[in-house]
Amino acid sequence: MDFKFSEREEMLRKAVREFAENEIPPKMEAMEETGEFPMELLKPMAEVGITGILTPAEYGGVGLGYVARTIVLEELGRVCGAMPMALQVHHMGCAVINDFGTDAQKEKYLVPLAKGETMGCVAVTDPTGGSDVVGMKTSAELKGDKYILNGRKCFITNSHTSNYWVVIAKTAEGAKGLSAFIVDKEAPGAKLGRKENKFGLRGANTGELAFDNCEVPKENLLGQEGGGLAVAIKTISETGRTGMAATALGILTAVYEEAGKFATERVLYGKPISTLQAIQFYMAEIYTQLEICRLLCYRASWLKDQGMRCDNEGAMAKYYTCEAAVNAAKKAIEIHGSYGIMKEYAVQRLLRDAVVTVPSGGTAEIAKVVLARAALAPFKK
Amino acid sequence: MADKEMNRTIVCIKPVPDPKHWNKVSMDPDTQTLRREGIPGIINPLDKHALEAALSIRDAHGGEVVLLSMAPPFAAPILREGLAMGADRAILLSDPVFAGSDTLATAHILAAGCRWIGEFDLVLCGNMTIDGSTAQVCSQLAELLDLPNVMHVTGLDRQAGDKMTITQKIEHGHVRLEAKPPIVISVRKELNKPRYTSFTGILAAESKTIDVLSNKELGVDPNHVGLNGSPTKMAGLELREFKRARERVGGSPEEIVQALLEKIHRYGII
Known part of the structure; x- marks a missing residue:
């Protein structure tokens, strides 16, 4: 090891x-x-x-x-x-x-x-909800040499900064009725919807895509027709969850550094507050959480690099790291006292950013549904 | 343009303690030297500007960029970073007898390194290092190589046909010079913006060579290296403490105000 x-x-x-x-x-x-x-x-x-x-x-x-x-x-x-x-x-x-x-x-x-000429984006979530993938309404119908897409995608990261989107749409009913398409934003009937106004991770663009009889050439089908669920699940569970986890890990690292800096610089009762045991305990907790999350995140990524399954580990890293970042940011704000809620200090942004990672790319509860399946598998009768 | 052999630039780089960790640097009172253990090293920031200038010349005209450094063997990863930025190969001059070398001894060793490399067009250095800040090595090196030297360079244009135009910063302006290689140049940060290390550069650097040379290969006169070869002797080194001066002013409120006003005037505050 x-x-x-x-x-x-x-x-x-x-x-x-x-x-x-x-x-x-x-x-x-x-x-x-x-x-x-x-x-x-x-x-x-x-x-x-x-x-x-x-x-x-x-x-x-x-x-x-x-x-x-x-x-x-x-x-x-x-x-x-x-x-x-x-x-x-x-x-x-x-x-x-x-x-x-x-x-x-x-x-x-x-x-x-x-080459960075455009950003990439994957659009799975319908207004009906992201976790209920099969229940989506966005449809695609083959007419001649084109698929005609209708529907809406929401909460899509990079919606307005991508020149083309990978969109999951329904070509038939049921789990085997989903298909993936590469849609050019210039395609007839492709429209950009609203830009969301998030309270954290503000510099990352999130928005809506709309398809109004949008014409997508047949050769833009990604994978097999009916294979869209596998496309979505593989991409979300491997690349998406490890990426979301790493995002939260970066925030958690910043939380640790901001907390440590403030604790050693801020003087109360003639000494830096890092000499107070209450503050030391906060620091020990943040530090431990950071190390746990590093292990989870890097192990999930390592498994993927080895060509091994990493869906459970990705889910674990995602849900745990995002929640740890929120909890650590709250403690960092405690360490900062009133300074912590002032815009001049980074910790308030770190808390807002951390909170936004929690539902992004699947809530903690959805991750736990995946994990419970794995946890209970050995005991199945 | 001259052939590849003649279009070679040597860039002198020095590993220095990362300024982000300067709060961890302490002084050894017995040896009067800085304790640098556990402090990560970086390429001296100005040397990166020298390297960027060398890489731009090579990218435009072809040729070779060779890194040259006198440092202990553990400095190899720092040279690897220079290779990842784009240098073609590196020479590390490392020998226990070099320990304690001052700027003159260092220049003797670097000059021997330059001669070992062979023919070259240009030697580029940072104007000074952030740890020693003497800004002496470059001129000493040029003298020992019997080459012209321009310091404080803020502009460097290498044209075809062995011609270069150099902009040098002087006290109240700039001087434009024309020069013919070979020449030793030390650069200021205004010269350029060093490129970022790319991941492809990191991968490419893995197969580039770092030659480690001892004084056996270099053959510098032992009287010119290390503590023995260093005319600079440290007279003393002390840590300065930065504290706010405090003074209590007594008397009646009027007297206190008067005393304060006098002090404010004396220190030139108003």
Whole structure:
């Protein structure tokens, strides 16, 4: 058993950290204010390799895998949670085409995604709810050489920053009636809906997509007709959950650092408050949570890199890390006292960001439904 | 442009303690040296600007960028970072006899490194390091190599046909110089914005070579290296404490106000 990062991974972390610490902070005030993702960072991120971390070199990426991606997302999230949120969904958009796309689809869509010419996005959630995938209303009907899509997708990360969306729609009834499509935002009948106004992760764009007799060429079917559920589940459970977990891990790392800095700098009764046992206990708890979450997140990603199943571990990492980030951020605010709720201090943003990770990409309860199945499997009679 | 052999740039880089961890640097009162154990190293920030200049020249005209550093063997990962940024190969000059070298001894060792590499067009250095801040090595190196030296460089344009235009910052402005390689140049941060290390660069660096040379290969006169070869002797090193000065002013309210006003004037506050 080896818990050490390789020299390559350490260099990767250092490279992303340098980029993140220099390039992201100047954008954060505008991100908080406008809720817009800083698109001008997409190209520089592509040059570093952030956008194409999962994409194979033959399609313009670096193909370094999931542990490397978790390092990247954690480091971005340590500076600003909205960045890994948008990037991890971008990676989902890459992974889904890489896993299920034809050579022609990969050539056409993966290369610009890796090169940062557009962001990626996967649209599963209907207004009827994201977890009840089979119950979705968005439909697709084959007419001649085109599928005609009708319906709406909501709470879609990168909705307005992507040039094309991977959309799951119903081609028939039941679990085997879902299909995945690559939809160009310029396609006739494809429309952008409202932009959501979230209270956290504000710099990551979330919005609605609408399809009004939207015409999608037949060759844009991703995978088999009727294979959409498998496409959605594989992408969400492997790339999505590990990405969401890594986003929360980055926030948790920032919480730990902000709490530690404040505790050692703030003087009360003539001494830094870090000498008070109450504060020390908070720090010990945050520190322990951070280490637990690191183990969960990196193990899930490592399993994926080994080609092993990681759906349960991804669900575990996702639900646990997102909740841990919220709890740690609350403790960090306690440590800060009244400063903690002031906009000048980062911890209030970290709490808002952490709360937004909880329902994103599947609630804790949905993760627990998955995990309960695994937990009870050995006892099944 | 000259052939590849002649279009070689040597970039001198120094591993220095990461300023983010300077609060952990302490002083050893016995040896009068800084305790640097456990403090992560980085490439001296100005050296990255020198490296960026070398990489831009190579990207435009071809050739080779060679990193040169005098440091203990544990500095190899720092050189690897320079290779990940894009340098072609690295030479680490490492020998216990080099320990304690001052700027002159360091320049002797670096000059031997340059000669070992062979022919070159340019030697680029950062103007100074963030740990020593002497800004002496570059000029000493140029002197020992018997080459011209320009410091405080904020602009560098390498044209075809062995011509370069250099912008040098001086006290009240800038001087534009024309120069012919080979030349030793030390750069300021205004020169450029160093590129970020890319993941493909990190992967490529894994197969690049770092040659570690001892004084056996370099053959520098032992009287010119280490503590023996260092004319600079540390007279003393002390930690400065930064505390607010406190003074109690007594008397009647009028006298206190008068005394305060005098002090405010004396310190030039108003």
